[in-house]
Amino acid sequence: MTDPLLSVRDLKTQFFTEDGTVRAVDGISFDVYEGEIVGLVGESGAGKSVATSSILRLVDSPGEIVGGEIEFKGETIFGLEEDAAGDLRPRDEMLSESEMRKRIRGREIAIVFQDPMESLNPVFTVGGQLREFIEINRDLSEAAAKTEAIAMLREVGIPAPESRYDEYPHQFSGGMRQRVLIAMALACQPDLIIADEPTTALDVTVEGEILEMVQELQEKYDTSFIWVTHDMSVVAEICDRVNVMYLGEIIEQAEVDDLFYDTKHPYTSALLDSMPRPDETVDELRPIKGVMPEAINPPAGCRFHSRCPEAREVCREVHPEARDLSAGGEAAHTAACVKHDAFDVGYEESPAIETEATGGFSAGFTETGGGAE
Amino acid sequence: MATKRDSPTDGSTDTEGTGAGEIEARVGLRYTLRQVKRDTTARIGIYTVGFVTLIAVLASIDNYVFDYAIAEAIWYSPVQDPEQVRRLLPPVGMENQYGQGTLEHPMGTDHRGRDIFGRLFYGTRVAITVGFMATAIGLVGGTLIGAVSGYYGGRIDDVLQRVTETIYAIPFLVLVIAFMTAFGRDLTFAMIGVGITSIPVFNRLIRSRVVSVREEDYIEAARAAGVKDRNIILRHVIPNSFAPVLVQATLQIGVSILIVAGLSFLGFGAQPPTPSWGQMLSASRNYMLPAPTFSLFPGMAILVTVIGFNILGDGLQDALDPRINN
Numbered sequence: 094m095t096d097p098l099l100s101v102r103d104l105k106t107q108f109f110t111e112d113g114t115v116r117a118v119d120g121i122s123f124d125v126y127e128g129e130i131v132g133l134v135g136e137s138g139a140g141k142s143v144a145t146s147s148i149l150r151l152v153d154s155p156g157e158i159v160g161g162e163i164e165f166k167g168e169t170i171f172g173l174e175e176d177a178a179g180d181l182r183p184r185d186e187m188l189s190e191s192e193m194r195k196r197i198r199g200r201e202i203a204i205v206f207q208d209p210m211e212s213l214n215p216v217f218t219v220g221g222q223l224r225e226f227i228e229i230n231r232d233l234s235e236a237a238a239k240t241e242a243i244a245m246l247r248e249v250g251i252p253a254p255e256s257r258y259d260e261y262p263h264q265f266s267g268g269m270r271q272r273v274l275i276a277m278a279l280a281c282q283p284d285l286i287i288a289d290e291p292t293t294a295l296d297v298t299v300e301g302e303i304l305e306m307v308q309e310l311q312e313k314y315d316t317s318f319i320w321v322t323h324d325m326s327v328v329a330e331i332c333d334r335v336n337v338m339y340l341g342e343i344i345e346q347a348e349v350d351d352l353f354y355d356t357k358h359p360y361t362s363a364l365l366d367s368m369p370r371p372d373e374t375v376d377e378l379r380p381i382k383g384v385m386p387e388a389i390n391p392p393a394g395c396r397f398h399s400r401c402p403e404a405r406e407v408c409r410e411v412h413p414e415a416r417d418l419s420a421g422g423e424a425a426h427t428a429a430c431v432k433h434d435a436f437d438v439g440y441e442e443s444p445a446i447e448t449e450a451t452g453g454f455s456a457g458f459t460e461t462g463g464g465a466e
Numbered sequence: 467m468a469t470k471r472d473s474p475t476d477g478s479t480d481t482e483g484t485g486a487g488e489i490e491a492r493v494g495l496r497y498t499l500r501q502v503k504r505d506t507t508a509r510i511g512i513y514t515v516g517f518v519t520l521i522a523v524l525a526s527i528d529n530y531v532f533d534y535a536i537a538e539a540i541w542y543s544p545v546q547d548p549e550q551v552r553r554l555l556p557p558v559g560m561e562n563q564y565g566q567g568t569l570e571h572p573m574g575t576d577h578r579g580r581d582i583f584g585r586l587f588y589g590t591r592v593a594i595t596v597g598f599m600a601t602a603i604g605l606v607g608g609t610l611i612g613a614v615s616g617y618y619g620g621r622i623d624d625v626l627q628r629v630t631e632t633i634y635a636i637p638f639l640v641l642v643i644a645f646m647t648a649f650g651r652d653l654t655f656a657m658i659g660v661g662i663t664s665i666p667v668f669n670r671l672i673r674s675r676v677v678s679v680r681e682e683d684y685i686e687a688a689r690a691a692g693v694k695d696r697n698i699i700l701r702h703v704i705p706n707s708f709a710p711v712l713v714q715a716t717l718q719i720g721v722s723i724l725i726v727a728g729l730s731f732l733g734f735g736a737q738p739p740t741p742s743w744g745q746m747l748s749a750s751r752n753y754m755l756p757a758p759t760f761s762l763f764p765g766m767a768i769l770v771t772v773i774g775f776n777i778l779g780d781g782l783q784d785a786l787d788p789r790i791n792n
Contacts, residue, residue: 206687
């Protein structure tokens, strides 16, 4: 198999707050290959957005990437090594901040943000912003960049792009703005686009259109995507491979069909059960009980055990590392749940425990400040 | 970016957002001007400021291009003492111990026999130049310092803000006088001095806006697109934080005019014979009883100009405030 376009290994990003260290991303590893759409799924606060901003090294203080390795097209975006004194320091081949800014951000890896209402500068015209972006990242003259900008607007399905070029963001609807942002991301023909919940703020019909458009454009340009979402139906629609995150960890990783039809982790099943599916009829949806624990003090053992319907005594003690559970010859399917025989830690013998999911204690549905996402 | 919208157990798509986002066009110079014009008081402000500025422009042209040739041709030179001294005359239609007011000097003459109307007219130049220049210095300096300070935060913010507070802590008149004593008593240093003392005002104002603007998604988007910090500050942060600064600038012009008039009164600022309102007021002090109109006119000029800028500022504030629907 070819080398991955982007390879993330054991990435750890932490926020140092007054209340303690928030382990927002706690050792995740995944790959993105050329031309594929990789999903990153999880509840609010699972660490999805922090993971994506870590890839671009855009984590702000008090947050910091504290460990792991990010490689993109053979270049090191992030990597640490021990110096003579045993302290960690950035590796020499790690790209400098100005190299990141000039070569990677926008040019090689573009990002589409969640809220199209907020992601365009309200005081400049849409066309002007798109043109400026193309000018910066593709070294074109102003006139050439304008032609390119109009072409991109047409490409993402904005009618009458010449006249809409001079309009301000508030004159665009949400769906149209998201199209502009996608145009902006595609404009520099990056190899990888990180889409951070780009359709969450849109209604379902617009979402459908956008997804369709992205798929078409993806085939045309052969761009890879990291598609961050909490919506399993979007995952089913668009992704090739999926990473499911829970509390800073990737707990299941599989091709999209395997994930849906051969779910290995109770959290993933719970996510799937909590939404309506066209292929199953149920009387009542089963939401995941409880809220995600704080990332400052993650539960010992399996992090999901406090809400897991299948939790046993052993889940409290053993922290499962994700393992490949696929049978020989199949595509990789990793999961981090000790109920599978491969872990062999005595799940079957262990007594079941009471959790929020089994009705052990009442769980509120209010949001708690479960750490930064 | 907390995704507050998705509730923890809800995997379905959020349907709010679209449709509700149609905001009325509330940006742009034309919209603001239209808004200002709808307000009667603000309109008076615009006309006053426009009128005074026009006079100042005419006076400047005569001063710099023709060296008061126009004034001399049609009226009297505002700077030279007239040959035939008829000092402290009252305005036309009035009488005092020095004589009868004549149409030749509609506002009377000063203690050296110069025409008050002419000096008032040409004094506008000083007032407006000082108002605009001092404010420009404060505006540019304060905006840049405040934007950098607010955008980066942390130690840079601490240092810049402490320096600002130090300037703030010294009474501004003392600061300006000390500054002018050190560098020179003329108008240029008056402008620079007043400009510097107004830096903290703009600095604090814009910093408070920048601190919230820097968290906006489009700033994050710009960073992710590889835009340089300098361009982010100049093109994204400052334009989005500028509305309150613009209002403050209008008010600050009035304040600067007042301060420099005060400085002229104390003998700092425009030096004789350059006509300036503050200096006219200062000279008229000694003749308050025999010729009260001598001090009345420059005082009125200052009053009208400053009020003009203030009501324009208020009007702008209303026009730029999205919470006020009119």
